[in-house]
Amino acid sequence: CEGNAFDSTGEFTKAGEKAYDRLEHLLYDIESLTGKEVTPIIRELDRICNENY
Helix, strand or coil: CCCCCECCCCCECHHHHHHHHHHHHHHHHHHHHHCCCCHHHHHHHHHHHHCCC
C-alpha cells in the first residue's frame, strides 16, 4: 500500500482499497496454484478490517 491504508475513522482509503484488492487477487492465485482454499483467510481478513477500533 502506498500511503495510509486506513483513514482517521478506520475506513479504507483509496490506496487501502487498492492494496486489499491486490491481496485478495494474490490469495486467489495461490488457491489456483495450490488447490488450498483461501476463503477462510479472506473472511478472517474481512472480519479484522471491519472491527471498530
